[in-house]
Amino acid sequence: MEIDLTKSVYEIVTLYPQVKEIMFEIGFKEIAQPGMLQTAGRYMTIPKGARMKKIPLEEIVATFKANGFTVKGE
DSSP states (O other), rough: EEEEEEEEHHHHHHHTHHHHHHHHHTTTTTGGTTTTTTTTTOOBBBHHHHHTTTTTTTHHHHHHTTTOOOOOHH
């Protein structure tokens, strides 16, 4: 399973639905709100969201790797 950081959050969650729960646990609480993936998620990338939420991208990448993903574009 590979996460491409240049893709939108919507595209990634469509491919790997478990990413939604992982992101929620990291601190992206808004991802659980109804409609958020279909609106902001269509243009938001994980690096952009990390900057907005002030969550270190390295922490996000490490969490994905710990959950069995490889990360492309870091």
